[in-house]
Structures are given as structure tokens and as C-alpha cells.
Amino acid sequence: MIAAAASSALLPVALAAQSARYLNPREVAEAQQQHAALVEEFGGAETGQRAAYVQSVGQRVAAYSGVANPGQSFRFTTLNSAVENAFAVPGGYIYITRQLMTLMNDESELAFALGHEAGHVAANHAQQRERVQRRNSIYGVFGAILGSVFGSSAVGNLLSQQAQLRTLSFSRQQEYDADRLATQYLARSGYDPAGGPGILAALARSGALEARVQGRETRSTPEWASTHPLSENRARQAQVMAQQTGRLGTGIRNRDHFLAQLDGTYVDDDPAQGVIEDVYFRHPGLRLQFAIPVGFQMQNGTRSVSISGSGGQAEFGGGGYQGPLESYAARVLQELGGGQRIAIAQPERTTINGMPAAVTATRAQAGSSWVDVSVVAYQWDRDTVYHFVMITRAGQGIGPFRSMVNSLRRLTPAEAAAIRPRVVDVVTVRAGDTVQSLASRMAYRSFRLERFLSLNGLAANSALSPGQKVKLVVYGTRRS
Structure with a gap:
């Protein structure tokens, strides 16, 4: 004491x-x-x-x-x-x-x-x-799940390049x-x-x-x-x-x-890494967007976006690649399998929102049950491929994520330019300002008052004094 x-x-x-x-x-x-x-x-x-x-x-x-x-x-x-x-x-x-x-x-x-x-x-x-070993990248967390599914510690070797750092x-x-x-x-x-x-x-x-x-x-x-x-x-x-x-x-x-x-200071996502708003993930630099199904959640990472919910888990990632799209889709599963021999379905070609796409899957045992692990790869341009990896209950395939898979599209230049960061704006209270009037300026679609009060440690009946400084969250300008 x-x-x-x-x-x-x-x-x-x-x-x-x-x-x-x-x-x-x-x-x-x-x-x-x-x-x-x-x-x-x-x-x-x-x-x-x-x-x-x-x-x-x-x-x-x-x-x-x-x-x-x-x-x-x-x-x-x-x-x-x-x-x-x-x-x-x-x-x-x-x-x-x-x-x-x-x-x-x-x-x-x-x-x-x-x-x-x-x-x-x-x-x-x-x-x-x-x-305690922790994988701090979003890919690492997802990879740990896949590692348990495939029963392979070799997944960790693949993910070492994704900064498996210890906290x-x-x-x-x-x-x-x-x-x-x-x-x-x-x-x-x-x-x-x-x-x-x-x-x-x-x-x-x-x-x-x-x-x-x-x-x-x-x-x-x-x-x-x-x-x-x-x-x-x-x-x-x-x-x-x-x-x-x-x-x-x-x-x-x-x-x-x-x-x-x-x-x-930036609040929430840095647009340089993409932003999450409602069910949408948008990346102004890559000029892409997709939407997750209702009931799922997202977490944005430096290299990938993880999606989770009661219907399964998924991850969006990708980047530079040259070669057959079918080979890319199969390779994603093979690498996640940590070098094990995995029975992978022959990748099928399709078109999604005007983009060539390849779909493949495998089935693996997770504990006492079986799961489907699916990959959908998109030919974004000649040198770029993006993909979703999804884990669902056996027999469901990409079913719970079908709307998400079909939602990936290109942003127009105007749509990309319209994506702005949220930033802290320290303002000085003026005569007549109230918590309600200031909260109305918060850059959120819902819970504006609650967010303003929480951010400043105020109560709904708090009286503000002229000259007092408070924090708002407003839309700002992207860093160059």
C-alpha cells in the first residue's frame, strides 16, 4: 500500500x-x-x-x-x-x-x-x-487460423515476412x-x-x-x-x-x-491504407472498393483487410503478380498450406464486374469438423492481382461471402478524391455553443453527441464556457 x-x-x-x-x-x-x-x-x-x-x-x-x-x-x-x-x-x-x-x-x-x-x-x-507469441499483422492472425486448419506449423514460415512480432x-x-x-x-x-x-x-x-x-x-x-x-x-x-x-x-x-x-491528428483510418466506413472498404490510392456482408466486421491492416463473423472468416490482399491467374489462385492455397500436399479444386475462370477472375477451393479438417477454404483471385491489371481467402463451414463454399466477392469494383477518380480522413479539430467554445451544437459538427453518421461527449469527458448536461477548448472530429485533407 x-x-x-x-x-x-x-x-x-x-x-x-x-x-x-x-x-x-x-x-x-x-x-x-x-x-x-x-x-x-x-x-x-x-x-x-x-x-x-x-x-x-x-x-x-x-x-x-x-x-x-x-x-x-x-x-x-x-x-x-x-x-x-x-x-x-x-x-x-x-x-x-x-x-x-x-x-x-x-x-x-x-x-x-x-x-x-x-x-x-x-x-x-x-x-x-x-x-506469449503473437502475430501482429492481420495476415498473421488469419494465418494462425489457417495454420490450425491445415495442421501446419509451416504456415508460420510463410508469415515470417509479415512481421510476426512479439508483444x-x-x-x-x-x-x-x-x-x-x-x-x-x-x-x-x-x-x-x-x-x-x-x-x-x-x-x-x-x-x-x-x-x-x-x-x-x-x-x-x-x-x-x-x-x-x-x-x-x-x-x-x-x-x-x-x-x-x-x-x-x-x-x-x-x-x-x-x-x-x-x-x-488523424482519427480512425489513414486513407493511404484505405478506410472502413459502414460496410465498405475503400482505398483511394488503389482506387478499389468492396462491401462486406451484414453481420460481419472488418479490421484494416497495412497489407491486408480481415473480415470476420459468425458465417466465417476472410481476408483481402494481393499485389504485384505476372502469370496465369489460375496459378495465382492455386498458389495462395498451397502457400497457406505450408507446403503440405493439398487437394485443390481445378481453378475455374469467370468474370466479376468486368474483371477476369479465378476461383478455387479445398476442404480441411479443423478439430472435429470440416471447413471449406476458398480463394477468389481478380486480374486487376496486367501486373496486379487481388484476392479473397475465405473459411466457411464445409459445404458452404463462398456462400456467406458471395455478395462480398461480387462487390469488388474500381472507384472512379471522383469517388477516390472524395475519400477524406477524419482529423482532430481543437476549437474554442464561443458564446451560445452547446454540447449539442458542437456535436452536430462531428464527422460521423451516427452517435455524434455520444462521441463528442466521450471524446471530451463531458456529460449531456455539461455547460460550456466561452474560451474553453474542446475536441471535434471533422473531415480533413489527405496528406500528400
């Missing part, structure tokens, strides 16, 4: 255990080797002023972690990802997504999130539990320990420890809102992104810990400076 005002209570656990903890050189080397591929898999790293700002805040709190040479031991990266997440890998590399930052309302909340991850590193949580899932107690450490880091580095309950409450609000819109939205959160348990109970515990420092309500918040850094 943390004593209320004792200075020793503010001493990080890692620092109390020893004067300074040096990171494992092997883990540092692994983190360095994995960094570039991990960044690519999560949409790339942000650069410039905002990235430098995140690095500076992270270094400020990590200085109190008890890790030796924190300025050199920790590296903080802002990821261009639409998933609300922050995580650390052994070796001192810490990552935070721009999407998570959009939930925050001041610098102390950012400091807590980064301090929490630094706490995992400082407390050596990775060595206190069994490591760690920590126990609930380790998460609370990291929260406690982050609270201590905030107090010692001069931040208001209110940042902890602030961001955890924001995450709880976001999760509750997502539960409300589920079924009306088609975006899913991948299993590998759920590295942190989110709950109101965790936020309440963080509030107690913040009070026990004796410094709650004092210290740095830097709200205006934080919001200035956040202004213009």
Missing part, C-alpha cells in the same frame, strides 16, 4: 529494489531488430513535432523508472494506427498509437500512458511470466503494478497524478461507447490489440493511488499545449 505523504512511497519499485537496473542486452538487440518491421506493420511511425513531443514526455517520466541511463535505454514511437493501444517490448522500446492519443485531454494523461509502459519495462514483467500480454496484477509505478513516476516528475484516472476513464468511456455502436459499425479490434484490461474498476483504483501520493490536483497538466500538439 502506498503511504499518503511519505517520500519513500514515491520511490519506484524497480529503484527501491536496486540502485539502477540495466536492460538485458539481448532483449535490447531484439527490440532494435524488430523495430522497423513492427513500425511498418502498424502503419508507420509519425515524425516531426508531435513525435518529438511524445518522446520528450516519455523521457521525462522514464527518468524516474530506476532503469539505468533512461535517456538512452528508452525509445518512444508514435504509431500511425487506428487502434487505441500502447505497449512496450522488452528492450525499452515503447509504442503509442495516434488513436489512443486522441482520447486524451492533457499532457498528464499522455505521461501516465507512457509511464505505464515504462513501468512494465522497469519491473521486468516480461521475465515474470511465460512469453506481451501481462497479468491483471502486473497491469495494476504498472499503473502504480506510472502514478509514482508522474508525481516524482512534477505531473498531476490525475492523469492516470483521466486516461483510464477515457478508455472506459470509449469501450462503453464501442459496445453501444457494435452491430451498427463494422470495425473490429483485433485480439492482439487487447493487451491491457480496460475497466471502470481500474480507473477507480488509479484515482485512489493518485490521492495517496498527496499531490492530486497539483502539478503539470499542460492541457492547451497538449491539445495544440493533438490538433490535426
Whole structure:
């Protein structure tokens, strides 16, 4: 238990255990080797002023972690990802997504999130539990499913080029320990420890809102992104810990400076990677679109899009290819089979929306049942082929996904140009503004008021004051 005002209570656990903890050189080397591929898999790293700002805040709190040479031991990266997440890998590399930052309302909340991850590193949580292998690419998650279907570990060899990078899932107690450490880091580095309950409450609000819109939205959160348990109970515990420092309500918040850094940040998908809206996936750069069936969800990845629902699982991908279309379709199944001998149906030629297409399938055993694994490949142009891979119950073939398979089409130049990103717009409240009037400007078709309130931590009856700054999500301009 943390004593209320004792200075020793503010001493990080890692620092109390020893004067300074040096990171494992092997883990540092692994983190360095994995960094570039991990960044690519999560949409790339942000650069410039905002990235430098995140690095500076992270270094400020990590200085109190008890890790030796924190300025050199920790590296903080802002990821261009639409998933609300922050995580650390052994070796001192810490990552935070721009999407998570959009939930925050001041610098102390950012400091807590980064301090929490630094706490995992400082407390050596990775060595206190069994490591869990996770495939972070969408292709990797789908490939793991196919690997179990085909009973082939060789699928993993195929997917190694898709950045099968390791993150760690920590126990609930380790998460609370990291929260406690982050609270201590905030107090010692001069931040208001209110940042902890602030961001955890924001995450709880976001999760509750997502539960409300589920079924009306088609975006899913991948299993590998759920590295942190989110709950109101965790936020309440963080509030107690913040009070026990004796410094709650004092210290740095830097709200205006934080919001200035956040202004213009992409929200949800980056159009350069394609966007999900309603049942549609659209990619302005590739000028393509498809629609998923009702009741299914999508998750956008750097190289592919995964689709899942009670009727089956699918993935959309592809790229440069020259050769017979039938050979491409068969090769997709053979590669996913990990080199095993698979009985593949002779690919059949057809035409879909004016495009030459090839269809093939195989049947495989998944546990005690059988499934159909189907491929539909499209000749997009002379040098490009796209495809869907689908897993359904035996006998269904592509049935549950037939509408999706038939929906792939080219976007017109005007349609592609009309796809714009959502961005954070920090506005100053004027006389007469209400939560309802400001919420009406949100760039969503549904739940505008609820999204606005959740984003800003407001209630429906909150009174706004002229001069107050709030966040909106509006349509912006694509980066060149």
C-alpha cells in the first residue's frame, strides 16, 4: 500500500529494489531488430513535432523508472494506427498509437500512458511470466487460423515476412503494478497524478461507447490489440493511488499545449491504407472498393483487410503478380498450406464486374469438423492481382461471402478524391455553443453527441464556457 505523504512511497519499485537496473542486452538487440518491421506493420511511425513531443514526455517520466541511463535505454514511437493501444517490448522500446492519443485531454494523461509502459519495462514483467507469441499483422492472425486448419506449423514460415512480432500480454496484477509505478513516476516528475484516472476513464468511456455502436459499425479490434484490461474498476483504483501520493490536483497538466500538439491528428483510418466506413472498404490510392456482408466486421491492416463473423472468416490482399491467374489462385492455397500436399479444386475462370477472375477451393479438417477454404483471385491489371481467402463451414463454399466477392469494383477518380480522413479539430467554445451544437459538427453518421461527449469527458448536461477548448472530429485533407 502506498503511504499518503511519505517520500519513500514515491520511490519506484524497480529503484527501491536496486540502485539502477540495466536492460538485458539481448532483449535490447531484439527490440532494435524488430523495430522497423513492427513500425511498418502498424502503419508507420509519425515524425516531426508531435513525435518529438511524445518522446520528450516519455523521457521525462522514464527518468524516474530506476532503469539505468533512461535517456538512452528508452525509445518512444508514435504509431500511425487506428487502434487505441500502447505497449512496450522488452528492450525499452515503447509504442503509442495516434488513436489512443486522441482520447486524451492533457499532457498528464499522455505521461501516465507512457509511464505505464515504462513501468512494465522497469519491473521486468516480461521475465515474470511465460512469453506469449503473437502475430501482429492481420495476415498473421488469419494465418494462425489457417495454420490450425491445415495442421501446419509451416504456415508460420510463410508469415515470417509479415512481421510476426512479439508483444506481451501481462497479468491483471502486473497491469495494476504498472499503473502504480506510472502514478509514482508522474508525481516524482512534477505531473498531476490525475492523469492516470483521466486516461483510464477515457478508455472506459470509449469501450462503453464501442459496445453501444457494435452491430451498427463494422470495425473490429483485433485480439492482439487487447493487451491491457480496460475497466471502470481500474480507473477507480488509479484515482485512489493518485490521492495517496498527496499531490492530486497539483502539478503539470499542460492541457492547451497538449491539445495544440493533438490538433490535426488523424482519427480512425489513414486513407493511404484505405478506410472502413459502414460496410465498405475503400482505398483511394488503389482506387478499389468492396462491401462486406451484414453481420460481419472488418479490421484494416497495412497489407491486408480481415473480415470476420459468425458465417466465417476472410481476408483481402494481393499485389504485384505476372502469370496465369489460375496459378495465382492455386498458389495462395498451397502457400497457406505450408507446403503440405493439398487437394485443390481445378481453378475455374469467370468474370466479376468486368474483371477476369479465378476461383478455387479445398476442404480441411479443423478439430472435429470440416471447413471449406476458398480463394477468389481478380486480374486487376496486367501486373496486379487481388484476392479473397475465405473459411466457411464445409459445404458452404463462398456462400456467406458471395455478395462480398461480387462487390469488388474500381472507384472512379471522383469517388477516390472524395475519400477524406477524419482529423482532430481543437476549437474554442464561443458564446451560445452547446454540447449539442458542437456535436452536430462531428464527422460521423451516427452517435455524434455520444462521441463528442466521450471524446471530451463531458456529460449531456455539461455547460460550456466561452474560451474553453474542446475536441471535434471533422473531415480533413489527405496528406500528400
